[in-house]
Amino acid sequence: MVKHILAIDDVEEDFSKILKWAIEFKRLWKEGDEVAMNFLPLDTLAIGSIYEKPSTRTRVSFEVGINRLGGYPLTLLKNDIQLGKSETVGDTSQVLSRFLGAMTYRCYAHADVEELAKHADVPVINALSDKHHPCQAAADLMTIMEHFDDVSKLKVAWVGDGNNVLHDLMLACAMLGIDIHYAIPEGYEPSEEVVKRTKSLAAKNRSKVVVTNDPVEAVSGAHVVYTDVFISMGEEHMKDKIKSFDGFQVNEKLVSNMDENWKFMHCLPAHRGDEVTDWVMDHDHSIVFDQAENRMWAQMSLLAYLVSEGAWEAMFEFMGLD
Numbered sequence: 001m002v003k004h005i006l007a008i009d010d011v012e013e014d015f016s017k018i019l020k021w022a023i024e025f026k027r028l029w030k031e032g033d034e035v036a037m038n039f040l041p042l043d044t045l046a047i048g049s050i051y052e053k054p055s056t057r058t059r060v061s062f063e064v065g066i067n068r069l070g071g072y073p074l075t076l077l078k079n080d081i082q083l084g085k086s087e088t089v090g091d092t093s094q095v096l097s098r099f100l101g102a103m104t105y106r107c108y109a110h111a112d113v114e115e116l117a118k119h120a121d122v123p124v125i126n127a128l129s130d131k132h133h134p135c136q137a138a139a140d141l142m143t144i145m146e147h148f149d150d151v152s153k154l155k156v157a158w159v160g161d162g163n164n165v166l167h168d169l170m171l172a173c174a175m176l177g178i179d180i181h182y183a184i185p186e187g188y189e190p191s192e193e194v195v196k197r198t199k200s201l202a203a204k205n206r207s208k209v210v211v212t213n214d215p216v217e218a219v220s221g222a223h224v225v226y227t228d229v230f231i232s233m234g235e236e237h238m239k240d241k242i243k244s245f246d247g248f249q250v251n252e253k254l255v256s257n258m259d260e261n262w263k264f265m266h267c268l269p270a271h272r273g274d275e276v277t278d279w280v281m282d283h284d285h286s287i288v289f290d291q292a293e294n295r296m297w298a299q300m301s302l303l304a305y306l307v308s309e310g311a312w313e314a315m316f317e318f319m320g321l322d
């Protein structure tokens with residue numbers, strides 16, 4: 001059966017292995033290790049990426065990562081293809097399945113990436129929908145694992161909107177047994193359905209999921225604070241929304257409540273001066289550009305895992321991981 005990644009808990013079983021693979025493969029590749037550099041599981045395959053919304057990180061990290069795995073990236077911008085004009089998502093999916101080794105899709109409605117996957121004969125990866133951003137969460141947890149030795153003891157805090165990035169971050173933290181505390185203004189809470197999934201994973205992995213309206217309470221003693229824009233793509237008409245986020249900015253005063261080895265995370269792009277100050281963004285404790293780089297390594301692991309699991313497993317063993 002073809003595997004898809006529409007939300008990060010779709011890879012619950014192998015999540016930790018996928019991240020360890022990405023961390024070690026990145027290290028070997030940067031050392032110039034010949035086995036890693038000649039690992040080409042996507043050889044001769046074209047991987048197509050459909051974008052309904054703009055992107056810097058997702059697009060470039062997929063294009064470069066696919067190339068490094070021996071594949072051929074095809075970026076399909078919405079204005080240039082028939083999707084949404086004269087062709088349905090389902091028909092597009094069946095046509096593209098005849099050419100491609102896998103598809104990624106950045107869309108507005110999460111139902112659209114579900115529809116693409118439903119009709120696809122090849123793996124589909126959600127490259128951000130209004131509900132989920134699994135590739136971001138994979139890179140984020142990879143980054144956390146690189147910066148902290150024992151992730152099971154961590155407290156991660158989210159301050160801001162209850163959005164797509166939070167959804168996959170909370171699922172991912174719960175899958176690794178990391179406590180997640182999120183502070184959200186009233187009316188902007190995450191999806192109840194995703195919170196329910198998160199709580200069930202957290203119960204299994206003995207971690208906490210704590211909600212509050214108070215940013216100070218959320219970040220108290222935390223090791224990581226994460227925020228995102230208050231107005232996401234597709235919400236540009238909701239300019240007044242920003243007024244509800246008074247007091248939810250990540251700034252010097254807020255992080256003074258954290259563990260002394262605090263780290264700041266953001267999926268980017270950041271709106272400096274809104275959800276985060278320059279002081280925090282540019283601080284030594286900010287790891288936002290590590291997160292951005294790790295989009296590529298984490299996605300390389302996800303792609304190899306989905307498209308060529310045997311080769312991915314063989315590389316896992318070669319790297320001496322368990």
Ligand code: CP
Nearest residue numbers: 055056057058267268
């Ligand atoms: N974080 C992220 O998905 O960035 P892009 O919108 O630039 O792809």
Ligand code: NVA
Nearest residue numbers: 163228232233267268
């Ligand atoms: N929540 C943001 C994330 C951008 C990477 C959005 O959906 O626009």
